[in-house]
């Protein structure tokens with residue numbers, strides 16, 4: 001009977017079962033990943049469209065799993081969110097990113113802004129402000145140089161907590177960027193919140209530039225809204241010269257994408273920013 005049961009299970013849940021098992025295993029491994037120091041950060045430059053100068057970097061987390069290899073954040077961040085582990089992870093990222101900024105400062109690299117992705121569960125938690133303050137204090141980094149990236153869908157999920165958390169952050173001097181702008185279904189009301197100072201135009205619109213009439217119209221409208229509200233625009237996922245040209249002409253101030261650089265190690269950032277010998 002035991003044998004039959006096992007076979008039945010296997011029969012009724014072929015792929016779904018394997019996926020669920022993988023998720024379950026990932027979940028228990030995620031709990032240990034922080035202690036085992038399996039996370040690290042890579043940094044993607046953000047450039048001023050007019051000059052090509054690197055003005056900021058975005059910290060992006062990587063999980064180097066001992067057996068699976070590199071697990072992409074799109075796979076483990078949602079699991080960490082559902083397990084309540086995201087706060088610890090986001091706090092680690094904040095600290096590590098601020099420390100890194102300090103190390104670059106100490107190496108006398110040009111001053112950069114640091115952007116950090118934060119999930120809804122971290123952002124709306126009462127302790128979030130304290131962990132931001134702690135990361136800034138420990139590193140000696142000025143709050144003006146830190147940018148917290150929140151997706152539209154995260155804002156939607158937070159509901160009433162959003163305004164309170166944003167105001168607290170604003171009072172601390174840290175600005176917020178609306179990440180993946182244009183992909184959510186929320187109202188534009190939150191663009192008026194004082195902490196919101198940056199709009200990141202989602203890659204899904206940039207991809208179609210300049211050939212797709214719809215993407216052209218939407219991108220121009222987003223830049224116009226940002227302009228009239230005094231928000232700084234950053235386009236993401238720029239891969240081609242013609243996308244760069246279009247966005248520059250449209251009035252977008254900053255860009256990120258493989259055209260300029262993939263996310264790289266801190267050493268590579270230092271190399272990209274160091275004055276060239278003889279130059």
Ligand code: C2E
Nearest residue numbers: 060061073074077093117118119237238239256257258263
């Ligand atoms: P995101 O914040 O929208 O980050 C941009 C993603 O696009 C990154 O993927 C980046 O590597 C990729 N990308 C950048 N330029 C290009 C390009 O020109 N072409 C293409 N095809 N892709 C480009 P990544 O690093 O895999 O991160 C995926 C998502 O995971 C991020 O999307 C963000 O939502 C989340 N994430 C990453 N790090 C963290 C973190 O520390 N905390 C939290 N809560 N979420 C994170």
Ligand code: CA
Nearest residue numbers: 058117149179
């Ligand atoms: Ca982001």
Ligand code: CA
Nearest residue numbers: 179180200236
């Ligand atoms: Ca984004």
Ligand code: CA
Nearest residue numbers: 151179180202
């Ligand atoms: Ca995204």
